[in-house]
Amino acid sequence: MQSDKSVVRDLVSILVTKGLKHVVLSPGSRHAPISISFYNHPDIKCHVIPDERAAAYFALGIIQETMSPVACVCTSGTALSNYSSAAAEALYQELPLILISADRPMEWVDQGDGQTIRQAGLLSAHCLASLSLDQNDDHADVRWFNQREINRTWNLATGTPNGPIHINVPLREPLYQWVEPAEEYPLITVHTKPEQLIAEHKMQEFRSHIRSHEKVLLIVGLHHPDAALSEAIGTFSLLPQVTVLTETTSNVNHGETISCIDRLLMSFNNHEQLDFVPEVLITIGTHIISKKIKALLRKEFKGAHWHVDPAGAHMDTFKRLQEIVQTNPTSFINALAENTESTSDYHQKWYNAHERTASIQAEVVSSLPWCDMKVFGHILPKIPNNTTLQMGNSSVVRYIQLYNINNALNYYGNRGTSGIDGCTSTAAGMAVASEKTITLITGDIAFLYDLNGLWHQSNISNLKIILINNGGGGIFKIIDGPRSTNALEEIFEAKHNLNGQHLAQHFGINYAAASNQDELEKGMDWLYGEGVKILEVDTKSAANDEELRHVFKEVKERIHA
């Protein structure tokens, strides 16, 4: 018998599956869905202690004896305040105390109701995590949030150091309704130290997973350039059952990795999409730019996702996170690749497709009129080898991802937040610190916004700015939502007739403009002459969005022709 509230079943079931054995309950009513669910769970021993202060300290004694987490459950109101002393004691004794409070619905706080206080975060001074679960669990994403966060906070309580956590559970009436649960609850497990991976035979398990599956996908997100990691991934990418997707910001360029995710995915028909979906997914690095891979895998991927991160972040990009490998990704990937054999064609099939889309796209682009897409095709090959590219947000970075990575460049972009507010400044800062040439490719909105990134007294000569001016935020013409409104140009694009000429004069920077292919070719040669320069490429008159859609359509059609 479990509560009919899925937020409660998620909480109870995940904690029990994680290994909870003892629950200390204090009487009350608001917490009935939780307390009765624990009380009726065959794997839980309940202890009833009326005074919550005593209850939480009582739990500490059980933890000291069992060296395992123990949960306390209290009703709403000042009941929770009484957990405060034991929370502090648990923090400093490093004991995994799980304090669970039922709460009134959030919308009733400060409205004069009984036993209603500001519970969320009340114990945060002495807890490793303060979580308020979302009671509105009709939406599948809310359940994903609740389940993930229950996992995350348990993992924190049992991490290094162990310590207390507080989980607050707002609950609407009716409270006394029950179901017989038959669900499975997703677990996220953190594997921390190398010795633990070995001791628990977990590394062996990971390896045999790789051996026994036909489709293993590795996606590398945002990552600083790291030669050893790049090499390890390069070797891994050659395995028959492995496909590796990278992005410019991955800075991974070895072996047979696929660097243009969107180009490949846009060429797929429905059958290929499903065929591409892996059985095992591994991720390294943080933010992934490609929306298409996120959309596809969030919808279709049903396998196990392992995230490799030395910091152990619970980054569940695809809503299927199962294992967090909190270790050095280079050694993990090297260890995974050992003694692997496979007859799978997963690697070859998609690497071939990747190469075919590249050559077909090149043909299609060559016949395009002047437009953003074409401009990038001209610019990118002209950027000198062994230099660094700073990519502005947000259409610039997406256009660049449609062209194969140049192994001789480092790629950077502010993709941690994808803001437009500092692209020029970051490029200027890098130029000051670097002996290499830094090329910033930026759109007009990002450039105008971060103008003061050029206002400084440093004596730099190695910054080359390519300003793609299409007269407004062209990205919003490409994505669907804004196009469907009656204010695309006003509210989304910020359409304008400004250019960079006077601003370049203002800062005393050399300036040239290009509004056709010939001027662009000459401009690129001029740009890499001496000094800081701005080359403004005018594509305002072009049908940039239509040309881009044309490219996607043509590539897809020709590859299936």
Next chain:
Amino acid sequence: MQSDKSVVRDLVSILVTKGLKHVVLSPGSRHAPISISFYNHPDIKCHVIPDERAAAYFALGIIQETMSPVACVCTSGTALSNYSSAAAEALYQELPLILISADRPMEWVDQGDGQTIRQAGLLSAHCLASLSLDQNDDHADVRWFNQREINRTWNLATGTPNGPIHINVPLREPLYQWVEPAEEYPLITVHTKPEQLIAEHKMQEFRSHIRSHEKVLLIVGLHHPDAALSEAIGTFSLLPQVTVLTETTSNVNHGETISCIDRLLMSFNNHEQLDFVPEVLITIGTHIISKKIKALLRKEFKGAHWHVDPAGAHMDTFKRLQEIVQTNPTSFINALAENTESTSDYHQKWYNAHERTASIQAEVVSSLPWCDMKVFGHILPKIPNNTTLQMGNSSVVRYIQLYNINNALNYYGNRGTSGIDGCTSTAAGMAVASEKTITLITGDIAFLYDLNGLWHQSNISNLKIILINNGGGGIFKIIDGPRSTNALEEIFEAKHNLNGQHLAQHFGINYAAASNQDELEKGMDWLYGEGVKILEVDTKSAANDEELRHVFKEVKERIHA
């Protein structure tokens, strides 16, 4: 030329010594002590960017290029708000961005002054640490705080993961006064992974430190029972140059460790105190109960303190923390002990003294009249082997520490916070979870306070409570401050005439009382018969504080006789 404000010199000098090379300044006045100090520092390259938003993003570019921390410095007021975007970007790109804001003095916030906003914690949503330094640095402890916290936050910014930190620096006028600094600034370094310890030859360095010094002191604080650690420390404790101090709550019982710190230290004359002070200090575990060792080492210890903690806590108990070894203490201690030779007598001298104080104290106590100290001498040997002792706060745990540890017991006490509010509850919780007998020794105030720790429905029979009732908080008669006031009994002791008899009846618990040695002997035999029992030991009529002082005095005199 550096600011005459030591808070600023601490900040600038520690960051530079830690490895800071680039500072991005934005103009202003309040931050002059900081900006001018950086500007004149020979190891710092300053960049001036007027717009703070651009400045912080500019710093990100330098970090991306150099993979090292970069600091930004801004003046007070909304200037700081402009760091917000780059802080978020740095968090998600995992870049060590050090955001430093000058602030108005804290007392002027919300008083209508110009450029004065609520700066402390303004960026906390996206920073790994938000630190407000203390401008009142005339007090030596404030400098210790500032220096430690600057170290700690730098270590966080450069830890796993890297990320942004915010350091807020309130500054009073006058701002424009300068000195030529000639100070040394204490550094705290964190050594994390085993591979790092090896790669940086740090383990070798630690080992050669142990070999080349005559006096190495290891103090073990609060720690869960851990057989492997206890054994490692036991082996380490036999080294000629090593003295190991443990406490009951250390749960370390191997080799030749010294478990009664206060007893030993109280027997010292001035010369011995100084002779005892080590050259190298190692700590394991968290809270240390002995106030005397803390007082002695805080005053006299001038060597290097290494704290071994898998969680990497910056716990600077003795104000001399230099190295945090963020690794498993068992393997660290085992590695330290390898191939060590020494002709030092540091171990033998103090272990002998420890044994002599034990036997002298036994003589002295045997001739005491009925009092708390004598009562503990009777109780402790009667606690059955292979059981667990829960020690109440706070005089109980201190009395117990005056008697040698019994290797066959586990010792617990709520020493994370040293609160009296949950001692009974924790013992009750442990009794429920344990198959062993749990003995709780508690004072009367802690017992009365946590009465509801006995209010539960669990069917336990293995809890034995020894209630030492001396009629109030006897601890306050022992420490000096309260004795010097005119309200010792009212405000500190909470003197009372209550006892446990009716309360035992209330909870249906068997009860007996003892107010002399004969009754106590019988009571102890009765206590370990079947069922939950309370044995109340009445020492209200005794001169408990005077007898304890007498013991200390006698032991010291006789050992030097």
